[in-house]
Amino acid sequence: MSAAPLPVSQVALNVFSALLEARTGQRIASYRSWRIDTALKPLLRTHGLDTLDQLVTLLLDGNDPRIGDQIVDALLNQETSFFRDAPIFDLVVEAVAGVEAAGRRPRIWCAGCSTGQEPLSLAILFAERVDTGGTMPEIVATDVSDAAVARTRAGRFNQFEIQRGLPIRRMMRWFDADGDDWVAKPELTRSVAVRRQNLVSDRPPAGAFDLVLCRNVLLYLSTEAKAEVFERFATAIRPGGTLVLGAGETVIGQTRLFEPSRTLRGFYDRVAVPAVQRRVA
Amino acid sequence: MKTCLVVDDSKVIRKVARHILETLDFTVTEACDGREALEACLVSAPDVILLDWNMPVMSGMDFLRALRESAIPSRPKVVFCTTENGMAYIRAAIEAGADEYVMKPFDRDTLESKLQIVGMA
Numbered sequence: 259m260s261a262a263p264l265p266v267s268q269v270a271l272n273v274f275s276a277l278l279e280a281r282t283g284q285r286i287a288s289y290r291s292w293r294i295d296t297a298l299k300p301l302l303r304t305h306g307l308d309t310l311d312q313l314v315t316l317l318l319d320g321n322d323p324r325i326g327d328q329i330v331d332a333l334l335n336q337e338t339s340f341f342r343d344a345p346i347f348d349l350v351v352e353a354v355a356g357v358e359a360a361g362r363r364p365r366i367w368c369a370g371c372s373t374g375q376e377p378l379s380l381a382i383l384f385a386e387r388v389d390t391g392g393t394m395p396e397i398v399a400t401d402v403s404d405a406a407v408a409r410t411r412a413g414r415f416n417q418f419e420i421q422r423g424l425p426i427r428r429m430m431r432w433f434d435a436d437g438d439d440w441v442a443k444p445e446l447t448r449s450v451a452v453r454r455q456n457l458v459s460d461r462p463p464a465g466a467f468d469l470v471l472c473r474n475v476l477l478y479l480s481t482e483a484k485a486e487v488f489e490r491f492a493t494a495i496r497p498g499g500t501l502v503l504g505a506g507e508t509v510i511g512q513t514r515l516f517e518p519s520r521t522l523r524g525f526y527d528r529v530a531v532p533a534v535q536r537r538v539a
Numbered sequence: 540m541k542t543c544l545v546v547d548d549s550k551v552i553r554k555v556a557r558h559i560l561e562t563l564d565f566t567v568t569e570a571c572d573g574r575e576a577l578e579a580c581l582v583s584a585p586d587v588i589l590l591d592w593n594m595p596v597m598s599g600m601d602f603l604r605a606l607r608e609s610a611i612p613s614r615p616k617v618v619f620c621t622t623e624n625g626m627a628y629i630r631a632a633i634e635a636g637a638d639e640y641v642m643k644p645f646d647r648d649t650l651e652s653k654l655q656i657v658g659m660a
Contacts, residue, residue, distance in 0.1 A: 339652070417624070417642050421649045425656050426629060426640040435626055 270310040273317065274298070274329060281330045282402045283458030283483040297332045304328075331405040335478065338372040340423035341379045342473070343505060349522050350469060351383065353500045354395060357468045364395035367467045367494065369457055370475035371399035374410030375423070377450045378442055380471075382432050385449065398463045400455035410452045413442030458483045462494035470495055474504035481512075488513035492528060501526040541659055542566045546576040546599065547591040547620070552643075556589055556620070559647045563660050573597025577605055584613045587659045589650075590637075592621035592628070600635060607636040616657040620645065 274294055275286045286294065298310060305325075307313055317325050341347055354364035368377040377399035384394050401407050420429060420440040433440040453463060457475065470491055476484050491501055492515040501509070501516050502525055509516040509526045519525040543565040545556045557567045568585065570576035574597040576588065588606075592599040603617055619632045620641040629640050639653045654660035 339648075344655075417644075418646065418649060421642060421645070422652045423656075426633065430626065430629060430633070435624075 267311055270294075270314045273314045274310075274333060277317070277326060278330055278333045279480075281326070282334065282456060283480070283487075284334065284478040285480055286333065293335075294333065298329065301328055301332050327404060331403045334403050334406070335474075336372045336403070336406060337474070338375045339419075340375045342376065342423055344423070346473075346502065346524065347379060347383050349525060350380065350471070350502065351387070353502075353519075353522055353525060354468050358393045362468075363393055364468045365465060366395050366397050367463060367470045368397065368399040369455075369462075369470055369472040369491075371401050371406070371410055371452070373406050373415075373419070374399065374413060374450070374452070375415075375419070376471060376473070377410065377452075378413060378432075378446060379423070381446050381449045382428055385432075385446065394449060395468075397450045398467075399450050399452045400457075400463065402454065402456045404454055407452055407454045410450070411447065413447040414439050415441075457487050457490065462490050466496035467494050467499060468496060469500045469502065471502045473502065474507070476503065476507050484512055488515050492516070495528040497528055497530045499528045501528065540564055540566045541587065542568070542585040543659075544568050544570060544576060544579060544585040544588045544615075546570045546573065546588060546594070546602065548572055548594040549591070552591070552620075556650070559650050560589075562647070563651060563654065573599060573602030573605070576602050577609070580606060580611055580615065581609070584611050584615050587616040587618060587654065587657065589618050589620050589641075592619060592623045592632075600632070603632070603635050603637060616659055618653055618657060620650075 271291055271294060278284055278286060295310070298313060302308070302313060305316060307316065316322065317329065354366065357364040366380060368380065371377050377397050380397055384392060388394050399410055401410065416439055420433065429440065432443055432446050434443060455463065472491070476487060479487065488509070495501060500519065505524070510518070515529055516526040517529055519527050543560050545553050545567060547553050548571050553569045557569065560567045568579060570579055572594040577597070590599045590603065599619060599621065616638045617636065618639040618641055619637045620643060622643045624642040632640055638657045641649060641653050651660050
């Protein structure tokens with residue numbers, strides 16, 4: 259059997275790219291089109307198909323409404339790990355310390371949570387602080403993929419996933435073995451509210467957030483979609499609240515609704531409304 | 540450069556681990572069992588030890604206990620790397636002084652991640 263990549267016809271590339279953008283706002287850059295072949299191969303096997311053009315035909319037939327969801331789930335980049343970019347997590351604690359000090363329970367939104375490692379890392383970190391008098395924040399996690407949402411809710415990880423970024427002592431404390439998988443203890447999964455949400459087209463979760471993490475998501479969006487998402491974040495984050503982006507992402511030159519934090523590198527402060535109005539005017 | 544002693548009775552595992560570790564800028568030495576590893580540590584202790592559990596002559600657990608009771612002035616980080624993936628084994632290893640635990644099979648990401656956790660990558 260040959261391991262050579264399947265040829266991706268321009269028609270198939272266009273259809274899959276358009277489907278992904280329509281459903282999620284995400285774009286597949288032409289230099290990443292090779293990913294389509296790799297990402298969709300398992301789906302071809304599931305449906306007994308040989309080529310991506312056959313998958314296009316199946317999609318356009320419209321007889322199975324699940325096909326579109328399955329293609330989108332497969333194309334989304336779900337790369338994540340526990341405590342990814344570990345120093346960020348301590349800075350998150352620092353960023354919401356003022357909220358705790360004011361006697362409020364912090365509210366944190368993990369936007370684009372993928373398979374759940376980020377919100378569960380936060381839950382672990384804050385739960386361990388509860389032992390020494392810290393406050394457990396309200397953590398809301400969202401993703402556009404139904405499959406990712408289901409996985410986040412389940413808190414189930416295979417051996418490779420559980421070992422990436424998670425110190426062994428934390429795994430011992432917060433996860434139980436179940437066959438070859440490791441499953442987050444109920445007290446951990448209970449502390450994260452998980453919902454499906456499209457960042458570009460759906461309203462943010464209700465209520466004002468003190469901090470929103472949206473890491474390594476915006477880089478896949480068009481300029482217009484990014485602007486839309488920044489608007490939505492601005493409505494979701496209370497004035498003075500914080501937005502955290504991925505290492506390769508920034509608000510600079512993208513929006514005036516946020517500005518780099520003066521104290522926490524890589525964090526962005528929600529600009530107070532009067533200041534926004536002044537700048538827009 | 541940081542140094543890593545790979546202790547495993549499988550030549551294949553030592554070769555794979557060496558390859559990954561060298562791409563992470565480690566200087567790698569090898570031992571086939573716990574006794575050979577202990578002798579190597581008494582001569583020159585590495586920064587980190589990647590340690591199999593089941594080996595002839597001296598097991599990884601016996602080596603770890605001997606290492607932690609030895610007069611070696613430095614305290615090398617010990618990362619167990621084994622097919623013994625049950626919670627009881629993991630707990631026993633940590634209680635005996637292991638710093639981290641890799642469940643085989645492993646890949647580059649797993650090993651790099653665990654070395655980062657113990658401050659070695």
